[in-house]
Amino acid sequence: MIFDIHTHNFKGQADAVAAAAIAHGIDRFLFLGDVLRYGDQATQEQIRQVNNETLADVRRYYDRCRGLCFLNPDNATEFVVEEAKRCLDMPEFIGIKMEICTNCRSTRMDPIMEILEERDAILLHHSWYKATGKHRFESDPADIADLARRFPRVKIVMAHLCGVGIRGVEDVADCQNVSIDTSGSQPEAGLVEYAVERIGAERIVYGSDAPCRTFGAQLAKIREADITEAERRLIFSENARRLLGW
């Protein structure tokens, strides 16, 4: 079984992503929403629109797809809490996605983390170490580690192993509530092996970041990795199923 924890239903592309996922043997996948359509300061109306589109897209593929609720912590806290609860009350949503609206060290994250802890749902948070092109509020792995230590009972998936690299793995190594998804950038060799060796295969989950990337190339990172078949199964599906309860 293959579970892709990181795909995006960008406007007008959800059906193509789902079709390609199925063609590549992906059994289950998450739609993370069109999280960059409105830049780094999506308004309340824009957030609700993105989530409503995710809801509609998930419903078309409900036999194999679930969604994550996209939030901007810089919106009014009352709205953020209401929108989180609105989404998580629906079976189509099984966690929350954060992109680049707020650096995750901000205490504006706290109400969201409290909801996640209460519901035992995951936070999938963008992260990257960038030498160039960093967004103003973008979180890096050290920021994720800070958040994870403040909320040690919330299950966090730090996105983009191939964007955070070796340094990113090191940053979260002692944060047992943080897993890392394998998406991001080019199919760099050796990083999956490094992460498995350093933090254990139980904390690595497969993600493609499609349609920013192709399923074939992103699957190859795991298929070609010099790890055991048991570790490959954990990464491809068992860890995601355990984290998500689905």
Next chain:
Amino acid sequence: MVAFDVNLSTGRWPFRPHLHQTMDLLVPHLARFGITGGLVRSSQAPFSSDLLHENHELAKACQPYDSFRALPVINPGYGFWRDIQTQAVLLLPSFQNYSLLDGRTLDMARAMAKNGHVFVISLREEDERSQHPLCQIKPPTADIQAFAEAVPETPVIVLNALAGECGRWSAANVYFDIAFYEPFRITESLQAAPKGRVLFGSHAPFFVASAALSKLQSGLPEADAQAIARDNALAILHP
């Protein structure tokens, strides 16, 4: 599928080790995926000041492997380019701080073109976002078209181009590989690319070798896949 890979490296990359960075590890690893030959460049050459030494070491490393050809680096500031014997030669303008469009570079290129050489240019070795913060290499994307026009009868193979960059080069002698080429609709994109000018390149051992192969195995007609995997490269590179 049997593949000829125009985008291979060997040696120690300064910023991190790779699992298959020596030829004795790389060649059997590639064989698992049907990659049985290719052009191999030095991972140490981009930042070395002793290019002759790097070329010599590269030739020694490749010597036991008939179908893996050493791709020596040249530089217009180093006169040894006049003595190069291999058909294909590597240019690393951004890494070695010269322009493809300098008069000296173009004089060298025209002279080598007359002697039947083929040029290989590596735009980048890593995602720019992941480079060392004190070592930011800007790819010479904008200079490729004019350089190719200056040597119109000579193949110019551009490595590690992004899909969006490849569309900028209309010169019929520009070829490009698929290591960094990853549009979501990969099959449609490859079918729309100029026939004969797309080459198989994996960028191993930096990247997982089978990632590039997967791009040919997502619905591309077999004849088109085989052309990219091997035939297009062998049409411009001597046996």
